[in-house]
Amino acid sequence: MVVGSEHPRGLTPSPSPPVKYGVTRPISLARPTEADIQRNSELERFLMDSGLYESQEEAAKREKVLQRIGEIVKSWVKLLTRQRGYTDQMVEDANAIIMTFGSYRLGVHGPGADMDTLCIGPSYVNRVDFFVILHDILAELEEVTELQPVPDAHVPVMKFKFQGISIDLLYASVSLLLVPKDLDISHASVLYNVDEQTVRSLMGAGLLIKFLDLFQMLRCIKFWAKRRGVYSNVTGLLGGVNWALLVARLCQLYPNAIPSMLVSRFFRVYTQWRWPNPVMLCPIEEDELGFSIWDPRKDPRDRTHRMPIITPAYPCMNSSYNVSTSTLQVMIEQFQVGNRICEEIELSMANWCALFEPYLFFEAYKNYLQIDILAADADDLLAWKGWVESRLRQLTLKIERDTFAMLQCHPCPNEYSDTSKQGSHCAFFMGLQRKQGVRVEEGQQFDIRGTIDEFRQEVNMHMFWKPGMEIYVSHVRRRQIPSYVFPEGYTRPRPSRHIDQHAMKNGEDDGEGCTSGSGEKQIKRKDSETVLDRSGKRASVSPRRVEPVSPDEVAITLPGIGNEAKTTADEISSWRNIAQSLPTKLYCD
Structure with missing residues (x-):
C-alpha cells in the first residue's frame, strides 16, 4: 500500500520524516536522568572552583579595551582616507568596525585569555596599511606592549597586549567604500572580490555567529584540552575554533543532553571516530564566487589531511589542516584517556577532577x-x-x-x-x-x-x-x-x-x-x-x-x-x- 493512500479503516497518516541536526540524524534524543543532573551540578561546581570565570571588573575592562581599539582603527581609516584624496564628506563617514570571535565571542573565555578580534575596513585600506601604518600607530601608544606582527601566517595577525589584555587582531578589507556599523559578515556577498587571506580572516568570526547557541559545554572541553596539553593550533594540535566545531557537532548528535552528558559522549564519539572522515556541521556549499572549498575528490592536498574538521561558513575549509600523523595520535590517546575516566565517573568510581588532572x-x-x-x-x-x-x-x-x-x-x-x-x-x-x-x-x-x-x-x-x-x-x-x-x-x-x-x-x-x-x-x-x-x-x-x-x-x-x-x-x-x-x-x- 502507498503511504498516505486510503486505508479500509481510514487514512493512513504519513510518518513525519526523521529530524536531522546537521548532516545526520542524532545518535540519541535522550534527556538527562536524575544522576545526569547531579553529575552536571558537580561539574559546574568543579569549574567554578577551578577559576574559569573572570571577575566583573576584568569583564568591564575588556569592554573598555574593545571600545578603545575601535576608536583607534576608525581614526586610522579616517587618516588614510584623507591622505588618499577623498572628499571631506568621505573622511567624515569613513569607518572601520571591530568584531570579536573565538572564546570571547562565545562567552567561554577564562581569566587572562586572549581576545580574538577582527578589524573590517574599506576596500582602499589594505593589509599593508594594517601591518605598517596601524602597526606604527599602535607602537606609539603607552597602552600597547609586546606588539608582534605576523603578516606571513596562514591567517595574518597582529598580536599585542592592550592595558595588559592579550589581543589577536586580524584584518579584512571588504569591497565597500563605506563599512556599515551593522555589517553582516555571514552573508556570502561580503566575500565578493576579496583574496584568500581575507576570506580566512572573516571565517573565524562568521562561523561562530552562525552556531552561537551550540557551545554551552565548550568552556569545559577547552579547559580539559589545555590541562592535557592538546590545545595549540600552531604546533599541529587543535585550537579554539577546532574544539568549538567538535563540540558543535556533538551537540547536534545529542540535542537534548546537558553538559555532563555531553562531556562523556564527547570522548566516546571521538575515541571511535574513523579519521580522516571529516567532522561537518552542514553540507559543504558551493557558490558562484569561485573560492576553493575543501574537496578531497578534487584537491590532492585535501586528501593528505589527517583530521578534517570542516568550517560551516562559505567557503568551507578544513580548520585543522595543521594536524599531522603524530599529533593526531597524541589527541586520539588523550580522547581514550578521557573516555576511560568518564566511564568511571558514570560508575561513581572517579570524580571530575580526575578528568582534568594535568598531563605530565x-x-x-x-x-x-x-x-x-x-x-x-x-x-x-x-x-x-x-x-x-x-x-x-x-x-x-x-x-x-x-x-x-x-x-x-x-x-x-x-x-x-x-x-x-x-x-x-x-x-x-x-x-x-x-x-x-x-x-x-x-x-x-x-x-x-x-x-x-x-x-x-x-x-x-x-x-x-x-x-x-x-x-x-x-x-x-x-x-x-x-x-x-x-x-x-x-x-x-x-x-x-x-x-x-x-x-x-x-x-x-x-x-x-x-x-x-x-x-x-x-x-x-x-x-x-x-x-x-x-x-x-x-x-x-x-x-x-x-x-x-x-x-x-x-x-x-x-x-x-x-x-x-x-x-x-x-x-x-x-x-x-x-x-x-x-x-x-x-x-x-
Whole structure:
C-alpha cells in the first residue's frame, strides 16, 4: 500500500520524516536522568572552583579595551582616507568596525585569555596599511606592549597586549567604500572580490555567529584540552575554533543532553571516530564566487589531511589542516584517556577532577628535542620566537617524512624560559617515541641530523632576521630536562590514587619509576623508546645565518655581539657554556 493512500479503516497518516541536526540524524534524543543532573551540578561546581570565570571588573575592562581599539582603527581609516584624496564628506563617514570571535565571542573565555578580534575596513585600506601604518600607530601608544606582527601566517595577525589584555587582531578589507556599523559578515556577498587571506580572516568570526547557541559545554572541553596539553593550533594540535566545531557537532548528535552528558559522549564519539572522515556541521556549499572549498575528490592536498574538521561558513575549509600523523595520535590517546575516566565517573568510581588532572609532559617520554631560541633583546626575541613557533609544525612533518612516520613527535604547547640567567631566551620541547606496534630490529637507529639541519636553515630564512637571532636544537633525555621547566623546582609528582589504580591495572611503569600522566594507559617503551646516541649526551645542530653548517659542526654563536654591546660578559659566558655543552651528533634508534 502507498503511504498516505486510503486505508479500509481510514487514512493512513504519513510518518513525519526523521529530524536531522546537521548532516545526520542524532545518535540519541535522550534527556538527562536524575544522576545526569547531579553529575552536571558537580561539574559546574568543579569549574567554578577551578577559576574559569573572570571577575566583573576584568569583564568591564575588556569592554573598555574593545571600545578603545575601535576608536583607534576608525581614526586610522579616517587618516588614510584623507591622505588618499577623498572628499571631506568621505573622511567624515569613513569607518572601520571591530568584531570579536573565538572564546570571547562565545562567552567561554577564562581569566587572562586572549581576545580574538577582527578589524573590517574599506576596500582602499589594505593589509599593508594594517601591518605598517596601524602597526606604527599602535607602537606609539603607552597602552600597547609586546606588539608582534605576523603578516606571513596562514591567517595574518597582529598580536599585542592592550592595558595588559592579550589581543589577536586580524584584518579584512571588504569591497565597500563605506563599512556599515551593522555589517553582516555571514552573508556570502561580503566575500565578493576579496583574496584568500581575507576570506580566512572573516571565517573565524562568521562561523561562530552562525552556531552561537551550540557551545554551552565548550568552556569545559577547552579547559580539559589545555590541562592535557592538546590545545595549540600552531604546533599541529587543535585550537579554539577546532574544539568549538567538535563540540558543535556533538551537540547536534545529542540535542537534548546537558553538559555532563555531553562531556562523556564527547570522548566516546571521538575515541571511535574513523579519521580522516571529516567532522561537518552542514553540507559543504558551493557558490558562484569561485573560492576553493575543501574537496578531497578534487584537491590532492585535501586528501593528505589527517583530521578534517570542516568550517560551516562559505567557503568551507578544513580548520585543522595543521594536524599531522603524530599529533593526531597524541589527541586520539588523550580522547581514550578521557573516555576511560568518564566511564568511571558514570560508575561513581572517579570524580571530575580526575578528568582534568594535568598531563605530565616531562614524565611521558624518555627522549625529547629541546629547541632553544636566542635573541639580542626582548623585542627581537618576541618576533623571533613567534616565527620559530609557527615553523615547529614543519619540524614534526619533516621528522615524520624522513623516518617514514616511524618516529613520532609530541610538541609541547608551552614555552619555557630560564629566568635565572641574563639574556633573551625561550625554549620549546617535543617528546619523541617510536611508533607503537612497529617491530624493532636490534641496533636500528634513526639519524635525523639532516632533518634538523634542513629545518634550521628554513627557519633562518626569516625575512625579519637580525644578528643575534639564533636557534639550537638539542636532544635531551628525561633526566636532563632543565630545571627551569618546573616552576616550583623539580620534584617528581606523586601519582594520585586514580593514577595508581590505572598503573597497577596496566603495569604502567616506564622503567624509570614514573608514570606518564593522569590515568592514561602507560606503554612500556623497552622496544619502542627513542634512543639518541649511546653516550646519553645532548645533541645539537646549531645554525649560523646564511652559510650552511655541517651536521657534525657545533656552531657557538654569541647572541648580541655587534649590537651596541647590549649583551653583558656574563650573558656571553652563559650562552657559550650552553653551546659548548652540546655534542655534535643526533641519532634516534
